[in-house]
Amino acid sequence: MSLERKHIIFWLPIFLVCCIGFTTVLNTAQQVSAVIETKQKVFEAGDTIALNFKLNTPARTQLFLHASFGSTVLDSDTAHYTLPEFVSNKKGVIHYTLLHDSKIILKGTIEVKANATNPVQLESYVGPPSIIAGGTDYTMQVVVPTDIYDNILPDSTAMRLKYQFLDTEKEEGLYSKDMIGWVNIFSYEQSGRLLISSKVRETASKEFSVEVFPSLPEDFQISSQRKHSYADGNQITEFITSVLKDDYGNIVSDGTLVEFKIKDKKGVVLQTQGGTVNGQAIGKILHPDHQDVWEVIAFIPGIAKSNVIQLEYASVLNDFEVKFSNDNREIVVGPLLSFMDQLIPDGAIVALKIKKDKSVETKIKSSSNGIVRFLLKEEFYPSGKYAIKIEALGVQKEFSQTPLK
Amino acid sequence: MKNWNKNIYRSLIISSFLGIVVLILLGIGKTLSYLNTGANRSSMLHLALDKDQAYLPKVTWKDTINPGRPIEKQTLLDIEKDYLNAWYVRQVAYQTNLTSGIDDYYTNSAQQHIIKNLEANKQKDIIVKGTTTNHNLLLDFYSADGQLAVLTDKNVKEYQQIYQKKQLLLETEVQSDYQIMLLLEDGFWRIRHMVKKESQITKDSVQIKKIAKVIGTKIYIDHQEFQIKGINYYPQKSPWDMFGNDFDIDVIAKDLDIMKTMSLNTIRIFVQYEDFGKAAVITEKLQKLRQVLDQAEAKDFKVIITLFDFYGDYSVLDWTLTHRHVEQITSTFKNHEAILAWDIKNEPNLDFESRGQENVVAWLREITKQVKQFDPNHLVTIGWSDIASASILQDEVDFVSFHYYQDIDVFEEVYKGLNTKINKPLVLQEFGVSSSQGLWSPFGVSEKKQADYHKQFQEMIKTNTIHYLSWTLYDFEEVPSSVVGSLPWRKHKQKHFGFIDKEGNKKKAFEFIGSK
Numbered sequence: 001m002s003l004e005r006k007h008i009i010f011w012l013p014i015f016l017v018c019c020i021g022f023t024t025v026l027n028t029a030q031q032v033s034a035v036i037e038t039k040q041k042v043f044e045a046g047d048t049i050a051l052n053f054k055l056n057t058p059a060r061t062q063l064f065l066h067a068s069f070g071s072t073v074l075d076s077d078t079a080h081y082t083l084p085e086f087v088s089n090k091k092g093v094i095h096y097t098l099l100h101d102s103k104i105i106l107k108g109t110i111e112v113k114a115n116a117t118n119p120v121q122l123e124s125y126v127g128p129p130s131i132i133a134g135g136t137d138y139t140m141q142v143v144v145p146t147d148i149y150d151n152i153l154p155d156s157t158a159m160r161l162k163y164q165f166l167d168t169e170k171e172e173g174l175y176s177k178d179m180i181g182w183v184n185i186f187s188y189e190q191s192g193r194l195l196i197s198s199k200v201r202e203t204a205s206k207e208f209s210v211e212v213f214p215s216l217p218e219d220f221q222i223s224s225q226r227k228h229s230y231a232d233g234n235q236i237t238e239f240i241t242s243v244l245k246d247d248y249g250n251i252v253s254d255g256t257l258v259e260f261k262i263k264d265k266k267g268v269v270l271q272t273q274g275g276t277v278n279g280q281a282i283g284k285i286l287h288p289d290h291q292d293v294w295e296v297i298a299f300i301p302g303i304a305k306s307n308v309i310q311l312e313y314a315s316v317l318n319d320f321e322v323k324f325s326n327d328n329r330e331i332v333v334g335p336l337l338s339f340m341d342q343l344i345p346d347g348a349i350v351a352l353k354i355k356k357d358k359s360v361e362t363k364i365k366s367s368s369n370g371i372v373r374f375l376l377k378e379e380f381y382p383s384g385k386y387a388i389k390i391e392a393l394g395v396q397k398e399f400s401q402t403p404l405k
Numbered sequence: 406m407k408n409w410n411k412n413i414y415r416s417l418i419i420s421s422f423l424g425i426v427v428l429i430l431l432g433i434g435k436t437l438s439y440l441n442t443g444a445n446r447s448s449m450l451h452l453a454l455d456k457d458q459a460y461l462p463k464v465t466w467k468d469t470i471n472p473g474r475p476i477e478k479q480t481l482l483d484i485e486k487d488y489l490n491a492w493y494v495r496q497v498a499y500q501t502n503l504t505s506g507i508d509d510y511y512t513n514s515a516q517q518h519i520i521k522n523l524e525a526n527k528q529k530d531i532i533v534k535g536t537t538t539n540h541n542l543l544l545d546f547y548s549a550d551g552q553l554a555v556l557t558d559k560n561v562k563e564y565q566q567i568y569q570k571k572q573l574l575l576e577t578e579v580q581s582d583y584q585i586m587l588l589l590e591d592g593f594w595r596i597r598h599m600v601k602k603e604s605q606i607t608k609d610s611v612q613i614k615k616i617a618k619v620i621g622t623k624i625y626i627d628h629q630e631f632q633i634k635g636i637n638y639y640p641q642k643s644p645w646d647m648f649g650n651d652f653d654i655d656v657i658a659k660d661l662d663i664m665k666t667m668s669l670n671t672i673r674i675f676v677q678y679e680d681f682g683k684a685a686v687i688t689e690k691l692q693k694l695r696q697v698l699d700q701a702e703a704k705d706f707k708v709i710i711t712l713f714d715f716y717g718d719y720s721v722l723d724w725t726l727t728h729r730h731v732e733q734i735t736s737t738f739k740n741h742e743a744i745l746a747w748d749i750k751n752e753p754n755l756d757f758e759s760r761g762q763e764n765v766v767a768w769l770r771e772i773t774k775q776v777k778q779f780d781p782n783h784l785v786t787i788g789w790s791d792i793a794s795a796s797i798l799q800d801e802v803d804f805v806s807f808h809y810y811q812d813i814d815v816f817e818e819v820y821k822g823l824n825t826k827i828n829k830p831l832v833l834q835e836f837g838v839s840s841s842q843g844l845w846s847p848f849g850v851s852e853k854k855q856a857d858y859h860k861q862f863q864e865m866i867k868t869n870t871i872h873y874l875s876w877t878l879y880d881f882e883e884v885p886s887s888v889v890g891s892l893p894w895r896k897h898k899q900k901h902f903g904f905i906d907k908e909g910n911k912k913k914a915f916e917f918i919g920s921k
Contacts, residue, residue, distance in 0.1 A: 066563075069515075069519050072522055072529075086518060093601045094601075128549065142548050144598075178546055178555045179545075180586070
């Protein structure tokens with residue numbers, strides 16, 4: 001008996017310790033655990049997504065959601081969750097994590113797919129907005145079909161892309177891939193306007209237009225037009241191009257710039273330019289004021305050039321009168337007479353070169369009523385002998401050893 | 406007397422007049438300069454946004470061949486930059502629940518999804534601190550007019566800390582794929598669509614040329630068991646600034662010779678985060694580090710390099726910058742034979758209180774992964790300042806390092822306790838005592854006592870074959886305030902841990918620097 005009591009004294013504390021041990025074990029076993037009741041794993045955007053969990057013991061839990069555009073946390077006492085619309089309406093994989101007391105009890109994923117029943121929304125992008133005729137340049141149409149919640153429709157969505165050009169009307173069926181459907185539309189030989197549209201299911205896009213500009217112009221011809229062939233420095237000569245066309249006969253776009261280069265007898269290069277209207281460009285330039293021969297060529301830099309034409313300008317006068325008066329200090333040039341012995345129109349240039357020792361001074365004046373008057377003042381030209389040279393309309397006259405008093 | 410008064414009045418009137426004029430002129434000047442401030446014209450060009458990349462996760466372009474059109478290098482860079490900025494502004498938005506910046510990097514319709522989510526989070530007082538660590542990009546499509554691009558971003562690793570009512574609720578790492586459509590609007594590549602997908606986890610094969618390895622509780626180098634017998638090393642003239650202007654490789658070489666005579670085989674050196682250039686590591690510093698490593702290799706020393714010295718941010722949004730820092734250093738030296746291990750950070754547990762343990766540990770965990778990814782050849786450890794912290798992240802590191810400055814008499818007991826708890830090599834990474842007896846501490850340890858301390862330690866090390874690195878070779882003349890604060894008695898103590906004194910004489914403890 002006493003032995004037994006000893007045993008009891010020995011075993012009782014051990015038993016008690018075991019009891020406490022077990023209860024703590026049981027307590028940890030009372031940790032919240034959960035299973036998901038919602039069997040559906042794939043939802044459609046716009047569906048109400050309810051995720052219900054079954055807990056082994058009622059507890060307040062939280063659901064962490066990680067979706068395409070961000071993360072959020074939901075709270076619930078019942079472990080029944082309804083996902084907010086900004087999560088349930090967006091396509092993509094959603095990672096969820098069920099938490100109790102900051103501890104993870106369950107993890108999983110669901111997927112939201114684009115809505116397949118509602119009408120489609122279409123976004124189309126067309127570019128470049130202008131291309132060149134000839135069949136090597138192209139524009140690209142990209143179609144992005146979405147559902148009403150702005151979710152991309154899945155790959156392999158069928159779409160019809162259409163375009164019209166002059167008499168051609170074409171339709172192409174294709175399937176989307178990597179979010180988009182796209183097609184390259186190559187230009188034809190003619191220039192004009194390309195109209196583009198697309199359709200996915202019942203939804204049609206708006207009309208897009210792409211300008212097909214003519215291709216690069218070919219070489220061309222030039223001709224000249226002038227009122228007369230005299231070098232009077234007064235009338236205007238026009239250079240006119242033939243109609244500039246590309247390889248396919250399209251007239252080049254208005255405003256294409258043509259440069260005219262003129263080389264005169266001395267090799268000096270003059271330049272004028274003009275933009276095309278209806279394929280023709282006109283370059284204008286003043287007649288020379290002395291006898292000359294011009295070689296003219298036109299080109300569009302780096303692209304096309306014309307033939308070379310030659311123009312001759314005849315001198316309007318052979319000689320003119322020069323009168324000295326006032327001790328040679330007043331010099332009157334003229335009257336300058338033109339090809340019909342008429343007074344030359346105002347503005348003809350007369351140059352006077354006055355030389356003493358080594359210094360030469362040039363005075364330039366333009367004519368008025370066929371006459372130019374030079375005054376050599378005493379203050380500037382002290383008395384002495386000067387060499388005077390007068391030049392007008394290509395004719396030169398020299399008076400050496402002219403005394404000024 | 407009357408005259409005096411008059412003069413006083415006069416001078417008062419004149420000076421007050423001058424004062425008023427000065428004030429009026431100042432006022433006009435201020436108003437004009439105020440009117441001149443405000444939106445700078447250059448802000449229209451979005452130039453200011455490009456100044457500093459604040460978000461630098463690892464980006465790899467896996468493939469840019471696409472059916473649309475070949476992409477230009479510049480456009481690719483633009484897309485990459487704007488795409489990362491889009492992630493960055495989104496991370497900031499979820500961290501602050503404000504929408505600033507979102508409109509620059511998401512189109513109008515895409516913004517709506519984020520704004521709704523942010524509103525909900527704001528209402529429930531939820532903030533999400535997140536970052537992504539890597540992006541593997543494939544260009545699916547680039548349109549002919551260069552205005553639209555579709556990308557796939559594979560295996561995006563997202564780390565997030567979710568706080569509700571300022572309490573940490575959850576730490577999570579999600580790996581997913583994304584498909585993204587971007588449009589070029591106003592010079593920005595903006596996200597138009599973004600769809601998350603399940604990612605297929607693929608393991609990249611990495612070429613491994615293990616230089617050191619750990620089997621069980623032992624460290625091996627070239628199949629030979631290796632016991633670390635080492636010292637924490639700073640040159641005497643440049644403590645805590647080893648790679649600064651006073652860097653002199655000849656001095657370091659001489660010091661290595663001194664250590665060699667005492668049969669030491671390892672040194673531990675420190676790389677300061679800011680000193681090395683933060684996210685853009687300075688090449689010159691790397692060259693200096695290489696010189697040290699080459700010298701160590703020549704003299705048959707192994708080196709433990711402690712990274713991130715003086716780093717203290719740890720915030721989730723700063724992660725990617727530290728990743729770039731560590732990438733540049735570790736990948737440069739991944740084949741260097743002299744390195745034994747990368748020590749991620751010195752005594753990070755001291756930042757637990759000020760920065761939050763969860764932040765520090767999460768950062769360490771991720772950076773450990775990053776280091777192993779960039780340099781699979783060397784070992785990784787973390788230099789905990791006490792025994793209690795040593796078990797943190799023990800599964801992530803190759804060997805566990807701890808520092809011991811407590812009572813020497815209980816060390817053996819504590820060490821044995823730790824040894825049974827941790828199934829990896831243990832390294833006593835710092836220990837020592839300051840022979841600081843002097844004006845600032847009249848009752849401090851004398852040089853004799855310091856020698857006794859090291860003698861006792863060496864005996865324990867011998868009986869238990871402990872990996873050790875003592876603190877430190879030299880007494881220092883100057884200790885920067887950033888190390889122990891500016892209190893003179895603290896600095897004083899820190900100056901006398903060495904085995905060799907300021908004059909270059911070997912102290913009594915020198916005899917016990919290593920076990921011959």
